[in-house]
Amino acid sequence: MSTEQAVLDGLEIDNPVMPYLRKDRIPHIWCPGCGIGTTVNCFARALGESGLDLDKVAVVSGIGCTGRVAGYMNLDSFHTTHGRPIPFATGLKLANPELKVVVYSGDGDLFAIGGNHFFHAARRNMDLMVVCINNHTYGMTGGQLAPTTPMGATQTTMPYGNFEQPFNLPFIADACGAVYVARWTVYHVKQITRAMKEGLSKRGFAFIEIISPCPTLYSRRNRLGDGVDMVKYYKEKSVIKNGANTKEVDLSFQGEITVGKFVDRERTTWLDGMNDHFSKVFGSKFKKYGVHHVED
């Protein structure tokens, strides 16, 4: 039922996004000032606006702070192993293609331990929406170096400042073949919601990076203030460049943040490709997989 409907029916609604959450699991575990909750709020609104049957939407997370998102969504939700939500989601989607499957996880989960799976799922154009909350650090384990930590930022395992080149996530997604690539910060709640709505309606591998503060670890260790200070930074230093060349959107420590929708294109999904190909190879002997057939 829609939020509006629930309100009209006089149900107890403390928050318009509550119907999208597992109320019996609130309060959540995220720290004050953490941006993950903000993105969940956007996700709930995007789900509501998408018009999707929520019984047919599944969310899959890996491990880490963002990995807990699955546990709070009032959807079929799966909290898997570290780095592996994408292959789990691949199996789920292919087993039941009528599902819209969303992978919701962190930068370390998706791009360090799980990087290889990201590359290949994008290459295959697996029909998944992948949301990456990038807070530049490992929050759950106490603030270690991530593959997205900007050069110069301090982490517990880079105590003298990071000297490793971080990943430029939109560039990776673009290069691997994602059909939709966007980056926003948690300051851009309207844009996040719109991007998620677009991602949900996109057929194929959609990738949304959301820059998000970790006041407890990343900001504190780097003396960047609290969550509000970080959102101020996002507001001041974000530059919207829709259609930007993803090669040029890399991030630097407290530098400019290029945001926007960078890629929006069409490409055959893995499953459509399989069905088309086998239809050609086997002719009428092949019944398209995952498509409702009229019983003959």
Next chain:
Amino acid sequence: MSKIDIRVGGLGGQGVILCASIIGKAAAIHDNKHATLIQSFGPEARGSACSAQVMIDDHPIGYPYVKSLDVLVVMSRDAYKQFVTQLKPGGILLYEEELVTPGAMPPGVSAYAIPATRFAEQLGRRLVLNIVMVGFFAGVTGLLSEQAVEKAVLSSVPKGTEDLNLRAYRKGFEYGREQVESRRLESAANGQTQQSFAI
């Protein structure tokens, strides 16, 4: 019938495994015997050494490797050299006569030669060399019923090539029969009793 140990050896690309597989299939499916085929696996590809072993028995087969061979079928010089010493005294050697030149052999081995590659070429495709060898095996040894091997050939070769393969099989089979017959007559003429293939 007690257990018969067979090895087929040659080069990758000659159809060694299929040759062995047809022999095993004929026994296991069409002659109601037990048969176990094991191919030697390795990183080898085309043109390198390749072999397969087949055991045929009236009883279920336990230990799955051949030890001493009742029959050795070889389509390359290397396979001959590698496996000839495994032949039992009194065993049978079947070889492609243009590719293998036999040397010393265990005592009492009966060796039979066939120009299988030439036959295959005459039939139109060099590739059916292995099927000629299957026929030769069936014709010389008489271990399997003729229909069983024919059925196994037909169900093992690509669709559309059945006729060619059947001709290849029959060519090998008849040549094998002739060889055995002429050897029998020769022995009779020499006043010897033909060594019966008592396996």
Next chain:
Amino acid sequence: MKADPSGVLVGTHFIDGDHAACEGALAAGCRFVAGYPITPSTEVVERFAARIPLVGGVFIQLEDEIASSIAIQGAVWGGKKVMTVTSGPGLSLMMEHIGLAAITECPCVFVDVQRGGPSTGLPTLPAQADMMQVKWGSHGDYEPIALSPNSPQECFDLMIKAFNLAEMYRVPVFFMMDEVVGHMTERVVIPPADQIEVVERRWTAKKPAEYRPYETNGNMVPDMVKAGDGYRIHITGLTHDERGYPSMTPATQDKLVRRLLNKIRLNADKLLDVREEHTEDADVTVISFGITSRVATAAVDDARAQGLKVGHARLVITWPFPAARIAALAERTKVFLVPELNMGQMVQEVERAVAGRAKVVSIPHAGGTVHEPETILAKIMEAAR
């Protein structure tokens, strides 16, 4: 219920164990396989890839064994019967997801065509050295089921049993082949679908509002649902309560882990599959599994022909270990001989079951080939003296 005929390749075939295992999976209703190529197991997925388009299902070759071992679990929650196939190095990579399958109670079949190890070891040659790895390899306490076929026919027959047990107990089931069984070609008879019993997934009869994913209804194994049916389940690898929600307390941990173990341990009698020959009067009993059992049979037959009172107990289900049955055999048998293609793994379980009531002799073999029957026969003669 009976097998779906679309997956059953009825007839008499001359195929190897890898191909037969694939046919067994198809007959059992497996419709999703994710895998990564590795010798000597690859033929299983090659055949599945060739067969599945016209049966109706999906094969996907993923980027590694880690992905494969979790993609199948996603597919379970999407409603499919699933399998992945590998050999030693790939199995090592899959270990974390064995634990995930155990704690989420995800019915899935892992095929391990064993080769010599450790590490890359002997890619093309046999071993039975992963027996303890599948029991203990993932961290934490869990009880898997494992079966050990010894012929292509059994690769077909026991694969159906493997899928059925996975559904009945909701555990990862290991299909412990080895290179010889995988690559050996023999006659395989595939009966018509109406002669093949398959166990369907036990779907809940409850409505979404009443359903709790890990409520057990007294039989220790919860009923399932799949994503998309309106149940809005939450499934996690964290310690969880009956709702499936994380609950990281010692009490929840105790309750969950005990049930995960007990659903197998307390059903050990139903999970007994030991095939015995001449054990009733045996002074010496050979205990074997997989390909080694065929060599052992040859040795035992020879010893019997010489008048020795030798028996043979072949473990078809290797996990859970049939400790009670072995203990019962120890009442009569004076010496147990345990040949295996490893340096002494399952012999430790035999020793535990026998508990000093008889002598237990390991006949180890580092792999690369099988034992010689003469080696086992010599040990039998020595033990019978």
